[in-house]
Amino acid sequence: MQTVFKARRAPAARAALAALGAAGLTWLVPTRARGLASEEPPGKKKAAQSSKDELWHPSWVEATGERTIAQRLRAGPQDGEKMKLFTSWFCPFAQRAWIALEEKGVDYSYVEINPYEVDPQLPGGYTKKQLPIEVKKAMYPDFVQSSPRGLVPAVADPNGDKVWESLHVVQYVDERFDRPPFFLPKGDPLKRAHVRIWSDFVTERMQKNFYMLLMDQDPEKQATAKGAFFAECRTFAKAMSTDGPYFLGKEISMVDIALFPFWQRFLWVGGYYRGLVMPDDPEFRRLQSWWEACSERPAFKNTLVCGGRAAPWPDVTGLAGNEGTSDYAKNLQSSLSGAKKP
Ligand SMILES: N[C@@H](CCC(=O)N[C@@H](CS)C(=O)NCC(=O)O)C(=O)O
Helix, strand or coil: CHHHHHHHCCHHHHHHHHHHHHCCCHHHCCCCCCCCCCCCCCCCCCCCCCCCCCCCCCCCCCCHHHHHHHHHHCCCCCHHHCCEEEECCCCHHHHHHHHHHHHCCCCCEEEECCCEEECCCCHHHEEEEECCHHHHHHHCHHHHHHCCCCCCCEEECCCCCEEECHHHHHHHHHHHCCCCCCCCCCCCHHHHHHHHHHHHHHHHHHHHHHHHHHHCCCHHHHHHHHHHHHHHHHHHHHCCCCCCCECCECCCCHHHHHHHHHHHHHHHHHHHHHCCCCCCCHHHHHHHHHHHHHHHCHHHHCCCCCHHHHCCHHHHHCCCCCCCCCHHHHHHHCCCCCCCCC
16 A cells, blocks of 8 residues: 555655554545545545535535536546636635636636545534644645645636635636626725725624624623624625615625625524524615625625535534634634633
8 A cells, every 4th residue: 555655656745644644544635645446444434515425414405506516526628727726615715715716707626625524423524623734735735735724715726826815815816817897996096995994804803703702602792792793794884885785886896705705604604503683774784785686696696505504514613612623713712701712
């Protein structure tokens, strides 16, 4: 087995495999990389990606997102000439990059990365137990070359360009495919600056407060986090144009792409775990009409996966129970006062 591997792999990959072997983790490397024909380690299964997979839960029904994935996964003769999107079906950051490629009509290839361990006892096999970077390197060498910290999303262009970090990928896609719709309005420095400011606001203020609400286990602190979350949403809504459904009015921009995947989680995951109901006031009605318009837009709709599969995700992964071990969870845990820290 080792001989076959040695004959085929570069020294760095051999070293990574040896490290995994020493840690008893060789099973994490796909059989192809191990030079094996077919066998899988006992009890180790692939996380479910489609209804054809063993760990797919019978209650899940494939939605537009799963259908887009199936189409983009299909390897074709021109696959090497396409931009690769390294992504994970569950990741809201990665969904931003996914929407950007769909909006620009790019013929990209979808590369599913599972940065976490698989537990066949859990629905879909999904956990949020972070794989060490050495393991990710051995399993997904092209991905880690495109995303040095092993976080999704990242893109790799056949011309050699590699970009990571969701909002940077969105901006790169905007300029690389220099055609409408433009995610940053062309020739308008002030509007471009505002688009960047409000996209950051989504990440720094709205989404952060929401995940505090989700992760904090103390009901009083949850109520405080919910109040802060609603206040940030209202601030955002007041900055939205009144001229059309999108943030800037009639045209979409990076702000819509930045928020959509998170608003989806606010509704689906917030409703599921915290009984979150959005208030009925002018600001939240503005946000609701924005959400409806975006959900009907084909590029956005193409990224909506099965709700039943996505909503329990933080629990099996530990976010709602504050058990997550991902970089994202660790960053948020450091902001939770008095909450459990791993
Ligand atoms: N700031 C990054 C965050 C990306 C991120 O945290 N992605 C998560 C999945 S949602 C990930 O790759 N986690 C893997 C890990 O923590 O090992 C971005 O905007 O792209």
